[in-house]
Structure formats: C-alpha cells, structure tokens
Amino acid sequence: MHAEIARIQSMLGGEGYVADREIATAVYLSRSLRKPLLIEGAAGVGKTEVAKVMARALGTDLIRLQCYEGLDATTALYEWNYQKQLLHIRLTEASDRTVEQREQEIFSEGFLLKRPLLEAITRESAPVLLVDEIDRADSEFEAFLLEVLSDFQVTIPEIGTIRAVTTPYVVLTSNRTRELGDALRRRCLYLWIDYPAFEKELQIVLSKVPGINADLAAQVAGFMQLVRQARLEKTPGIAETIDWGAALLALHRDHLDRDVLEETLGVLFKSQEDARVVRTQWLDLWLRGLERLRAEPRPWSQAVLERIAVEGALRR
Amino acid sequence: MSPARTRSGNLAANLVAFVRLLRGRGLPVGPREAADALRALAAVDLLDRREVYLTLRAVLANAREHFLLFDQAFREFWGAPEDEAAFPGMEPDGPAEVLEDAEQVVREWLAAAEDRESEDDSAESPGYSPVDVLTRKDFSALTADELDAITALVGQIARRVATRLSRRMRAVRRSHLLDMRRTVRHSLRRGGEIMELLRRRRRLQKTQVVLLCDVSGSMDLYSRFLVQFVFALQHAVSRVETFVFSTSLTRVTDALSDVELRRALDRVARTVPNWSGGTKIGVSLRQFLEAHGRRLLGDRTVVIIISDGWDTGDVDVLEGAMRELNRRSARVIWLNPLLGSVGYEPLCQGMRAALPHVDVFASAHNLDSLRRLGRHLALR
Secondary structure: OOHHHHHHHHHHHHOOOOOOHHHHHHHHHHHHHOOOEEEEEOOOOOHHHHHHHHHHHHOOOEEEEEOOOOOOHHHHOEEEOHHHHHHHHHHOOOOOOOHHHHHHHHOOHHHEEEOHHHHHHOOOOOOEEEEEOHHHOOHHHHHHHHHHHHHOEEEEOOOEEEEOOOOOEEEEEEOOOOOOOHHHHHHOEEEEEOOOOHHHHHHHHHHHOOOOOHHHHHHHHHHHHHHOOOOOOOOOOHHHHHHHHHHHHHOOOOOOOHHHHHHHHHHHOOOHHHHHHHHHHHHHHHHHHHHHHHHOOOOOOHHHHHHHHHHOOOOO | OOHHHHOOOOHHHHHHHHHHHHHHOOOOOOHHHHHHHHHHHHOOOOOOHHHHHHHHHHHHOOOHHHHHHHHHHHHHHHOOOOOOOOOOOOOOOOHHHHHOHHHHHHHHHHHHHHHHHHOOOOOOOOOOOHHHHHHHOOHHHOOHHHHHHHHHHHHHHHHHHHHHHHHHHOOOOOOEEEOHHHHHHHHHOOOOOOOOOOEEEOOOOOOEEEEEEEOOHHHHHHHHHHHHHHHHHHHHOOOEEEEEEOOOEEEOHHHHOOOOHHHHHHHHHHHOOOOOOOOOHHHHHHHHHHHHHHHHOOOOEEEEEEOOOOOOOOHHHHHHHHHHHHHHOOEEEEEEHHHHOOOOOOOOHHHHHHHHHOOEEEEOOOHHHHHHOHHHHOOO
C-alpha cells in the first residue's frame, strides 16, 4: 500500500471514521489528482461523513451546499445584499451623483453576499466543498455545477469574472433518487459505499458508542447484518446502528432479547409500515438467527452471518 | 481484443488497450479517462494489486452499474485483483514514462485507433457481455434464472425512464418568485422607493401519464414483466394513472400503490375480474374515455397503451376510440411486445385500425426496447 494512503486511512481512523481501503484510496486520489469525488450509496452509510472527516483531517474548512429541488444558481453562488443596497440608495439620495454612478456603487463587491460555491473558490486556503445530495437538485443545476467545477471561475455580470484563488477539494454525494448525467460522472472520481460488513460495523460501534462492551457490540453488529437482509421501505444505516447501541447502553442492557428489541424497535425502524412488517414477519426469524449466532464460536465473521441468513431463510 | 497481442512492457500502451477494452464493453471512457488513470497510477503503489485495482476502478468505472463489467474486464486483462503477484506489463519502465502521461496516452490512443481501422472494427463494437445478451433476448425465450436477473433490471430501467419524465413534469410549488435583483435595480429610478415587485416566472410543466395495459391471454407472458415495469414506473413518478383491460377496463392505480410488488400484484389480481381472458380493446378504451377522459386527458397527457392489438371486439369501436384518444391527448404511445419478433407486421385487424391514431409505435418485447421508451415520454 502506498504510504500516503495508509496515512489517510489512519488519519480518518483518528477522526473516528472507520475507513476501508476503498475509501482511503478514493480520498487520496481525489486529493492528488485534484478531481472531485462522487460518492454514491444507500442512505445512512456515511457518505457525508467522508467530507466532514476529510476537512478535519486536512485541517481545513468544510463548506457545505445542501441540494434540494428547485435550488438555483442564486442560492448556490451569490446574492446581492438587498437591505444594504436599499439603505445605500437612501443614504445617497441627497448626493449629486448620477443614477448610473449610484447603480454602479450598489453592484460592487461590498454588496455581494457569497453563497457556498463562490465562498469555496475565494478562500485563501483550499477548503473542502461538500455538494450534498446532488441528485435532489434539478438537472439544470447539475449542468451549472459542472461548469463551475470545470473552470473554477464564476462570472457575475455586474462585476466581472472571479477566478478561484485555490481549487477546493470537492466531494459530491448522491442517494440515486435521480440518475446523474454522464458528463458530471466523467468529471469525477467514483466511490460506492455499501452497507458495512460485520467486521467493519463492529469496529464502528466500538468506536462510536463509548462504553459499550465488546460482547453487546458484536451482537448489535451481527443483528444489523440480519436486519439488512430483509426488504424494508428504509433499511437502517450506520447512524441507526450507533443510535441503537447508545440506546441499549442507556437502558443498561447487555443482552439482546425479545423484550429489549420491542422496546427499542423505534430507533431502527422509522416508518410505521416497516415497524409493522418487522413485528409481524421478521422479529421471530431474527431472534432465531441471533440464537444461532450466539452458538457460533467467537469471533464471529461476515461469512458466519451470511450462512445464518441463508439457513434461517432471512434473505428476502 | 487479446491482451497478449497488445501486451508490452509499456504501461501507457497497456493502459490505453485496457481503456479501449472497457469502452468496447460500453463504459463511457475515452482518452481523457485514460490519461487520468495513468496519472492516478503514477501516484500509487504499482506493486500492490488491490491498490491498482481500486485506483483504476475509481477513475474508470463511474457508476456502480459498471462495476461488474469493469471487474470482468480487469480480470481478463490484468488477472485477478486478489493475486499477490505483480501485474505483467505493469512494472514502470522508468519515471520519465509516467511524467509525460497525458500526451503519451493521447498518442497511444490515436495509434491504436489507426491500427484498428486497418484491421477490422469488431473489437470496437460492443463486445459480448451477459447483460447485453439478456437485454436483447425476447422475454418469451428466457430461462427461469434469467427471469430473476431481468426483474432487477426492469426496476432499474423504470427508474431511469421516470427520471427523464420527472425533469419535465416536476410540479413547481411557487411559480412566481420575487426577483429581488431586478426589483432593487428598478427602484433606483424612483429614488429607492419600491413601487413594484418584479417576479421571476417559472415554467409550469406537469405531464400526466396514463397507462393502459392489456392483460388478456395472448399477452400473458409479457404482462408479468410489463406490470412490473408499470409498478416500478408508478412508484417513481407522481402523476401516473394505471388501468388494465381485457374484456373490460379496471383502474389499478390504488392497488399498485402498495409498496411491495408481490402484495400489489395480489391486490391487482383480486381487483381485476378477467385477468387473461379474451380482448375487447375498443370497448375498454371507450370505457376509459367515458369514465376518466375528462379528468385525465388534456394537452399535457401522455397515453401509453401496452397491447399486442389482438382484438376480438368490434374494429369500428376500436378505431373510433383511438381517434378520440389521440385527439384529446398530447401523445399516444403504443407498445407492442410482438413488434420485436422477426417478420412481425401489424396485420391483425385491430392493430391496423389503431395504427393511424398512434404517435409512437414501439416494441416492448425486451429490456432494450423498454429502455428506449424514456425518449418518447418527455413533452416539450
């Protein structure tokens, strides 16, 4: 392994993010090739976390642009400070400057409000720019973003062209609610983050739920592997695993049984339909799977869990 | 393309050959990606196979759907990514080689292109891939294993088709937004007094999709897929109304709205009285026009009819209904699963009567044809 990739992996680890080689390699390449990193994967696998941790590890700022339907260039790039402009117009009312001069004054940099994209390219030291959930923005915005990302310059009609002082590290995330254009994909390096395997999730639980004992952590991580075999409206992600671990800890439980599961089901399954299906169809199967798992010699592994899932007819 | 033929000690040449192989398999990569890949390789440990694999994948496979093809090509060209041994032809010849990467890659690319022109073009055309073969195979000629694979693909395609749709039909919640920039500029002329609020206008575009799906006996096999397609489409698009018909029409939008396909299909089966019976297309369409036409038809409505056109009813009724349907909607698309069969011509009476009133007559016998459907759905 390249020394720098190993360093990034341990750096991310130091920030409490359990990164496997794929993630560390992608972050490293994005940094050394200076290409945006497009991260896809199901909700709750820690896509956004990558950018946050990257910023902390690089010791630089994180600038976040949260995308939503209808997001347009004004909200993402810059806006004029209207209150200040109006005030200025009033204050200069009595002056003998012409309308044209006054117009020029209020459309100068002092009246400009920087939004995330402009902010990101005008910083002295390169920040991490996180374009979160790009799939939620319209395709028009995607095209606009592509333009900014290829030139790293922005033209404001009233002022002129603003060039990037430094090139930001760009991370884009997508939940795939909309297919992204090929042009944007080709501009980026690509990283797919899957739900973690048992070993990785165990590590995450141990590092993110301080005070949890190793045995309970293994049961939690193992149980999540069984849960993710079921087809639900919303498969619980890593965030849910961590919340659940913390909830169990707060309830002083160190053993998973039916009572404790029913008590804490709401932490894992957040839609009513899922909660119902889990109670009626899955809970018994999962508990049986858990019993089988406990009978296995430790440490448990992903392979063992997959075998249990197949044997217990948990895969659906 | 045989790796042995192209394999030399030159990293750039091998990489170009590999990228061309990927391109031949349908991945959207070209000289720019090849140059990036070479730059990326220069930055990692070439003796670490897994690292090389992850690096090339990050640069060259930029959608998860491409991973399978990428892995396969990688294995063929460089060997298994898990192998501990170093790559043949991956040893760097010297630092100088890697430095002028971009330029060299482009030169290699062009040279390879010339080679190919003088040989034959077969390597450049989309090569064999299991997915490819599956997507071109007629639904009626599939084995049980293939059916499962197809099911997953159908859902994927429907989502993609829906994506194309929703760009155009997305409802805009606030169609009139305040345009502060112009408002302030305008107020200057009145000494900063805002007399008038200027607004930005947004185009309001909503497309209504109406699906009319034939579930009569002659369509039996196809219907299973098409209903899946319809199910996936309905869950991906907000304004879809779905009806099935054989001898009469049944609205199944609500039945299909169940989040689980199997339960939805059960509900549909229970709602529809004559699944897989004979076909009276004309009567069914007439029924649709009368009961739902006023609410659903208009100049932003796309009507999709999925049927083989084997009508056992009155042809005149069918013709009249089609004429009216065409007049009252923006577009009528007829998907015919038989259109894909070799030698099929729309000769059956029903189909012949309907055809003049159809804007798009397309096949729906395999996945490829469903994929192409997206093109016809967006209204200007």
